[in-house]
Amino acid sequence: MSVDVINRVLDRSESRSHEDARNRIFRWLLFGASVLGLVVLTLLIADVLWSAYHGLVTFDIDVRQFLTATSSSRPGRAGFAANILASVLLIAMTAVLAFFLAVGCAIYLTEYAADGRLTRLIEANLANLAGVPSIVYGLLVLALIVNDAGLGSVILAGAIALALLIVPIIIVASIEAIRAVPDGVRDGAYAMGSTRWQTIRHVVLPQAMPGIMTGTILALARAIGETAPLIMVGTLFHATRYPVTTDPASWLYAPFADFSAMPTQIYTWTFLAQREFDALAALGIVVLLSVLVLLYAVAGVIRRRYETDGGQSHD
Amino acid sequence: MKRTEANPMTDLTSQTSQPDAERTPTRTDPDPALIADDLSVYYGEEQALGGVSMEIPERRVTAIIGPSGCGKSTFLRSINRMNDRVPGCRVTGRLDFHGKNVYDANVDPVALRRRIGQVFQAPNPFPKSIYDNVAYGLRVQGRDDEVDMDAEVERALRGSALWEEVEGQLDASGLELSGGQQQRLCIARAIAPDPEVLLMDEPTSALDPVAEAKIEDLITELAEEYTVVIVTHNMQQAARISDQTAVFLTGGELVEIDDTDRVFSNPADQRVEDYITGKFG
Ligand SMILES: Nc1ncnc2c1ncn2[C@@H]1O[C@H](COP(=O)(O)OP(=O)(O)OP(=O)(O)O)[C@@H](O)[C@H]1O
Numbered sequence: 026m027s028v029d030v031i032n033r034v035l036d037r038s039e040s041r042s043h044e045d046a047r048n049r050i051f052r053w054l055l056f057g058a059s060v061l062g063l064v065v066l067t068l069l070i071a072d073v074l075w076s077a078y079h080g081l082v083t084f085d086i087d088v089r090q091f092l093t094a095t096s097s098s099r100p101g102r103a104g105f106a107a108n109i110l111a112s113v114l115l116i117a118m119t120a121v122l123a124f125f126l127a128v129g130c131a132i133y134l135t136e137y138a139a140d141g142r143l144t145r146l147i148e149a150n151l152a153n154l155a156g157v158p159s160i161v162y163g164l165l166v167l168a169l170i171v172n173d174a175g176l177g178s179v180i181l182a183g184a185i186a187l188a189l190l191i192v193p194i195i196i197v198a199s200i201e202a203i204r205a206v207p208d209g210v211r212d213g214a215y216a217m218g219s220t221r222w223q224t225i226r227h228v229v230l231p232q233a234m235p236g237i238m239t240g241t242i243l244a245l246a247r248a249i250g251e252t253a254p255l256i257m258v259g260t261l262f263h264a265t266r267y268p269v270t271t272d273p274a275s276w277l278y279a280p281f282a283d284f285s286a287m288p289t290q291i292y293t294w295t296f297l298a299q300r301e302f303d304a305l306a307a308l309g310i311v312v313l314l315s316v317l318v319l320l321y322a323v324a325g326v327i328r329r330r331y332e333t334d335g336g337q338s339h340d
Numbered sequence: 341m342k343r344t345e346a347n348p349m350t351d352l353t354s355q356t357s358q359p360d361a362e363r364t365p366t367r368t369d370p371d372p373a374l375i376a377d378d379l380s381v382y383y384g385e386e387q388a389l390g391g392v393s394m395e396i397p398e399r400r401v402t403a404i405i406g407p408s409g410c411g412k413s414t415f416l417r418s419i420n421r422m423n424d425r426v427p428g429c430r431v432t433g434r435l436d437f438h439g440k441n442v443y444d445a446n447v448d449p450v451a452l453r454r455r456i457g458q459v460f461q462a463p464n465p466f467p468k469s470i471y472d473n474v475a476y477g478l479r480v481q482g483r484d485d486e487v488d489m490d491a492e493v494e495r496a497l498r499g500s501a502l503w504e505e506v507e508g509q510l511d512a513s514g515l516e517l518s519g520g521q522q523q524r525l526c527i528a529r530a531i532a533p534d535p536e537v538l539l540m541d542e543p544t545s546a547l548d549p550v551a552e553a554k555i556e557d558l559i560t561e562l563a564e565e566y567t568v569v570i571v572t573h574n575m576q577q578a579a580r581i582s583d584q585t586a587v588f589l590t591g592g593e594l595v596e597i598d599d600t601d602r603v604f605s606n607p608a609d610q611r612v613e614d615y616i617t618g619k620f621g
């Protein structure tokens with residue numbers, strides 16, 4: 026009998042060491058995969074930084090001029106400023122369009138729509154929509170907005186394409202944030218005699234907002250680097266003028282200005298013959314990456330700030 | 341048609357209604373604030389409350405006890421129509437609030453809930469400041485212009501015996517309070533708009549004995565002004581604080597309702613005696 030027990034114990038320890046071995050293998054595999062990702066990323070960034078630095082030295086590029094001048098067919102006079110400004114306007118418009126549409130959809134799907142098959146079908150397909158290649162949205166806007174509606178290749182058209190691209194992403198993030206608001210708090214609001222809209226406006230949204238904002242910023246970070254849909258919409262080859270001027274009235278017409286955003290300008294620079302444009306492109310990428318890092322940092326700050334004090338009670 | 345200021349029933353409906361054909365309730369002292377008449381609640385096919393008929397007197401504490409799953413919360417939620425929010429929930433029978441059936445088609449549940457406050461089992465303060473939590477009810481009712489909000493907030497916090505502890509930190513988040521304080525904040529939130537009825541669903545079950553004792557004292561005081569209906573699993577608590585006790589048993593059946601003393605000392609129903617003495621449930 027005691028032999029039996031010992032055998033069983035041995036059996037178990039043997040199978041456990043088996044498990045251990047498998048665990049170890051998987052851990053190393055996963056670790057390797059993460060390291061591979063990091064290594065590739067580091068190489069990419071190092072390459073860009075090296076190209077930018079190399080370009081600065083070789084072609085004696087003036088960083089001040091790069092950040093304050095407009096683009097030009099003569100590389101020695103080309104700058105990135107009009108593109109930076111266009112990207113800022115583009116992202117601001119995208120944010121306004123996408124945020125209200127997406128949050129509205131998310132509120133409707135979570136708080137108003139009956140939990141039927143149609144609702145579930147729509148929700149399931151939002152994820153699919155988020156996987157549609159971005160160029161498709163560009164083509165859609167080219168056909169419907171730029172040509173049919175006659176808007177032309179303007180910032181607003183680009184913003185519509187980018188907004189369509191990121192709306193599903195923001196909806197999914199918003200739905201998640203709204204669902205995470207505990208039902209007890211919702212019940213409390215209704216029991217206080219709030220209407221549905223008051224409950225949403227005063228209780229649900231404030232609590233879901235950090236999650237919605239983080240989702241929105243991360244989606245915008247994706248949009249700011251998008252090239253394909255903007256090329257479809259149509260951008261300037263060289264952004265030789267600013268989309269807006271110092272005249273305040275010109276800001277009213279900003280949505281209808283021709284433009285080239287940061288990624289599209291980088292794209293055109295890279296296939297120009299002069300080597301100096303490659304250096305400019307590398308510098309442009311550095312600027313674009315800095316903006317991205319900034320956006321991610323803002324999202325991180327928002328998330329951390331609300332995780333510590335604005336979140337839910339701990340019990 | 342002249343608008344009668346004090347007729348509370350017209351306030352329940354979104355449109356002005358003609359005075360209900362008034363039933364004459366049995367004039368015991370005190371008047372019943374709520375009368376359930378053959379009230380049944382179904383979740384889908386399943387019946388959770390089986391034809392309950394009872395009266396809830398004004399400005400008294402009515403305790404509801406019974407084993408788990410016997411429909412106590414269901415009954416409570418059917419009073420302020422929170423069951424409307426449960427998909428597939430169906431109610432039959434009447435529930436009269438001062439003579440008006442709250443399930444009449446022209447009753448607006450939002451207006452009803454503004455006059456019947458509720459405190460939940462788990463404290464659920466809003467993620468707002470203490471002040472904003474208490475002011476919430478008056479604000480959603482659009483009454484913030486007509487009242488002195490600071491005074492109302494203080495009155496409600498005093499009423500829930502929380503004022504001394506939070507005076508001077510009204511801007512702090514309601515979530516930073518302890519569990520017992522949070523529950524008293526929820527009581528302050530519920531009484532601030534001055535409802536007539538206060539529903540409490542196991543309000544002390546998540547609290548330590550000290551906080552529990554505080555809230556029990558508070559409930560006794562609140563009954564001077566409000567009609568209180570409290571669900572509790574704690575029979576000592578029911579015996580301590582309630583004037584009337586209703587015992588529900590499995591199947592959502594109301595088996596006994598009487599003065600609390602009578603229910604606990606000399607129950608009429610054998611099953612109630614078994615339940616109270618712990619032989620059942
Ligand atoms: N939202 C719901 N959907 C479906 N069935 C429900 C729902 N809420 C309650 N029920 C059912 O109704 C019955 C009564 O539930 P209720 O919550 O009223 O009981 P209770 O007396 O409050 O119990 P406890 O003491 O555990 O809180 C139970 O059988 C429960 O399963």
Ligand SMILES: [Mg+2]
Pocket residue numbers: 412413414541
């Ligand atoms: Mg319950």
